[in-house]
Amino acid sequence: MRGRASVMTAVAAAGVLALTACSSGDDAExxxxxxxxxxxxxxxxxxxxxxxxxxxxxxxxxxxxxxxxxxxxxxxxxxxxxxxxxxxxxxxxxxxxxxxxxxxxxxxxxxxxxxxxxxxxxxxxRSGTLQVAFADSGIESAADLAGMKVGSWGYGNEWELIAGMQASGVTLEDLDGGSTVQQAFDMNAFIAGDIDAAQAMTYNEYAQVLEVVNPETGELYTEDDLVVIDWNDEGTAxxxxxxxxxxxxxxxxxxxxxxxxxxxxxxxxxxxxxxxxxxxxxxxxxxxxxxxxxxxxxxxxxxxxxxxxxxxxxxxxxxxxxxxxxxxxxxxxxxxxxxxxxxxxxxxxxxxxxxxxxxxxxxxxxxxxxxxxxxxxxxxxxxxxxx
Structure with a gap:
């Protein structure tokens, strides 16, 4: 979903999907x-x-x-x-x-x-990066992240989050634990309550939450159950x-x-x-x-x-x-x-x-x-x- 950084020395041939456009004698130029x-x-x-x-x-x-x-x-x-x-x-x-x-x-x-x-x-x-929290968390903007457990994948994916916090006067030291929480490439820790605000892409992890059953209702979580910080709106996209x-x-x-x-x-x-x-x-x-x-x-x-x-x-x-x-x-x-x-x-x-x-x-x-x-x-x- 994003470029996760780790130095690569070569592209492995095995496991690489190669899709090649082919021409036919009937319709090719x-x-x-x-x-x-x-x-x-x-x-x-x-x-x-x-x-x-x-x-x-x-x-x-x-x-x-x-x-x-x-x-x-x-x-x-x-x-x-x-x-x-x-x-x-x-x-x-x-x-x-x-x-x-x-x-x-x-x-x-x-x-x-x-x-x-x-x-x-x-x-x-446009940027597809969000910071997602539950609606009852008290988090509504980047300024509210102070004192919270804030998840991030790292590997260069954290820059909009950090820029958004800095623009709101929140430093990494202001977070619970003094820095972001290393977040896996999923929303499991967020759903379990281990992270107050989790990093998510609009097109992937955000949907992952909406695909999970809310134990309080027995139905899937809805967008009303969540609040999102959109870096496009915050000005740090x-x-x-x-x-x-x-x-x-x-x-x-x-x-x-x-x-x-x-x-x-x-x-x-x-x-x-x-x-x-x-x-x-x-x-x-x-x-x-x-x-x-x-x-x-x-x-x-x-x-x-x-x-x-x-x-x-x-x-x-x-x-x-x-x-x-x-x-x-x-x-x-x-x-x-x-x-x-x-x-x-x-x-x-x-x-x-x-x-x-x-x-x-x-x-x-x-x-x-x-x-x-x-x-x-x-x-x-x-x-x-x-x-």
């Missing part, structure tokens, strides 16, 4: 062969490293692959699911993938340490899922630069498909190997759409104000060790709208709605256990 016969156009092979396991968080990519959008763009795409010990940017910089999906603040730190990578498309315009490319290859390899635009184009088409038919997108991800329950997968697809649509400037365009805000917080937010995410402004190569804007122009010329101004989420009913 064709070029003329030397003999004059029509031959299938050659597709350019590229790979993308996700930051977590196969799930609807990545519905844009799986939908683009399934629906042939990558193939239409001239690409043969392999999707590499993530894992707890895979750092997407490490995979990209090692040359084991052509693109990587990762959160911006995490990559800013890697760039300062020497990673030559560029954000070429900001797929998520940071940019999350973005497509990252190799900066040096972009500058020196025209074919790679062209493939970058093509990959973004296909991905945006996948996002539009998932917006228009979240159930189909959820089914595609399930068929690709996700083990999440049916209702949970649909919830995730629906919530992911909310992070993308409606788009302010076109899906993937990197809004300068959001980039600058994320950088500013990365320079100011202090972690438990007393250091900030970065100590200096990132280089100009840290992001570029050149490739995404080219993709958006092509899509708009084709009549694709890249803004989704009329987007409205669907209603999803969660079942116990997400089934």
């Amino acid at each position: 064709t070029t003329s062969s030397a003999s004059g016969d029509a031959a299938p156009a050659e597709l350019t092979p590229v790979s993308v490293q996700l930051q977590w396991l196969t799930q609807a968080q990545f519905a844009c990519y799986y939908s683009a692959l399934d629906q042939g959008y990558y193939e239409d763009a001239g690409l043969d795409v392999t999707i590499l699911p993530g894992a707890v010990d895979i750092v997407p940017i490490d995979v990209l910089t090692s040359g084991s993938a052509d693109f990587a999906i990762s959160w911006v603040p995490k990559v800013l730190g890697a760039i300062e340490q020497g990673a030559a990578v560029t954000n070429v498309a900001q797929i998520f315009e 940071m940019l999350q899922d973005a497509i990252w490319a190799d900066s040096e290859r972009l500058a020196s390899d025209e074919d790679y630069a062209a493939s970058t635009t093509a990959f973004i184009k296909g991905t945006i088409e996948g996002c539009v498909f998932a917006k228009d038919d979240p159930q189909a997108a959820a089914d595609i991800v399930t068929a690709a190997g996700s083990t999440l329950g049916t209702s949970h997968q649909l919830w995730m697809a629906n919530e992911i759409n909310k992070l993308i649509f409606p788009s302010t400037s076109g899906v993937g365009h990197i809004n300068e104000d959001q980039w600058d805000a994320t950088v500013a917080m990365a320079l100011e937010t202090v972690n438990p060790e007393g250091s900030t995410i970065i100590t200096t402004e990132p280089p100009e190569t840290a992001y570029s709208n050149e490739y995404v804007d080219a993709a958006l122009a092509e899509l708009e010329a084709d009549g694709v709605d890249v803004m989704g101004a009329d987007y409205a989420p669907i209603e999803v009913t969660l079942n116990e256990g997400g089934e």
